[in-house]
Amino acid sequence: MTEPRPLLRAAADRLRAVGVASPEYDAGELLAHVLGTTRGQLLLLGDIGPEQVRRYDGLVARRAAREPLQHLLGAAWFRHVEVAVGPGVFVPRPETELLAGWAVDQAAAVAATGRTPVVVDLCTGSGVIAKSIAHEVPAARVHAVELDPPAHAWAERNLAGTGVELRLGDLATAFEDLVGEVDVLVSNPPYVPLEAWESVAVEARDHDPHLALFSGDDGLDAIRVIARRGLVLLKPGGVVGVEHADAQGESAPAVFSAVGRWAEVRDHRDLAGRPRFVTARRAHPDPESPASVGGWDA
The missing domain is CATH 3.40.50.150 (Vaccinia Virus protein VP39)
Structure with a gap:
């Protein structure tokens, strides 16, 4: 089992190293996506299971390869609406x-x-x-x-x-x-x-x-x-x-x-x-x- 904080820190460091413009934000959005929650709720969660960690690591790797965050999430928010992308x-x-x-x-x-x-x-x-x-x-x-x-x-x-x-x-x-x-x-x-x-x-x-x-x-x-x-x-x-x-x-x-x-x-x-x-x-x-x-x- 893994706590959210070190997982987020390691992911942000990985994204920062390859030049992603908003590493902390992207790392949080990806983990929230995997866990079905919001970025603001992440640090209130308990340990994360190995399957969820595996999924998260895969998404972080794709983001590190500069695949757009919105493609990984499947959606983009814009003003008061959401669109699939x-x-x-x-x-x-x-x-x-x-x-x-x-x-x-x-x-x-x-x-x-x-x-x-x-x-x-x-x-x-x-x-x-x-x-x-x-x-x-x-x-x-x-x-x-x-x-x-x-x-x-x-x-x-x-x-x-x-x-x-x-x-x-x-x-x-x-x-x-x-x-x-x-x-x-x-x-x-x-x-x-x-x-x-x-x-x-x-x-x-x-x-x-x-x-x-x-x-x-x-x-x-x-x-x-x-x-x-x-x-x-x-x-x-x-x-x-x-x-x-x-x-x-x-x-x-x-x-x-x-x-x-x-x-x-x-x-x-x-x-x-x-x-x-x-x-x-x-x-x-x-x-x-x-x-x-x-x-x-x-």
Whole structure:
């Protein structure tokens, strides 16, 4: 029989030695998973049996090989929801919760006027942003699209019973039936430059789908598509929010500014003070301007 404290200490030391960013946290989450309890309850437990120690050692070995913690647990928590994750789908990151919170606030503001918010999540991956919005703004009509079939299968599982309308398709062409009707457009697209391959964390590089990570030489290809597609899908006055890399705090907003017809383009920082996502509002047509002749659709 083994006490939890030395077991946790040895596991954390093992994870720290190979460069895992949060060794104590990961060691605790894995042991709690094996024992069917919470991390906060671990030190209140008695001795751990040999079979449980064996299972725990196997999970720690896999984490030391840089398999994502969430894959080992089978789930990821995000804001107020949980989603199943594993091979074939991008693992949600905590910093994306800020973008989701922004989208929740925007949808809630529309709902407060008595209208039904129409929300679209492009590149939905596991479906976590769409699920969060549907959970926190029940009045919203939430739609999501994913191009990669394995990721779409995870999203289908995670969004079952939520009311979110999920599609398999390309962000550049999806939702022709919603043209000009969307209030809030949100996306955590691929944004890693191809040249940044070596700088990507091992967990992401070796286990997240490359389709969810890389987006052209400068990492902005998908964001350029969203900046154009947003003008088609959003109603005048509708808003878009898009996550980007911390090195893209100027270049991502510049994409929207270059396209034109976007107002209130601004960047937002995460809790660590790093540039994290850009937002913009589709400008209302000016009846005096030539651009308004023949309508305002892109």
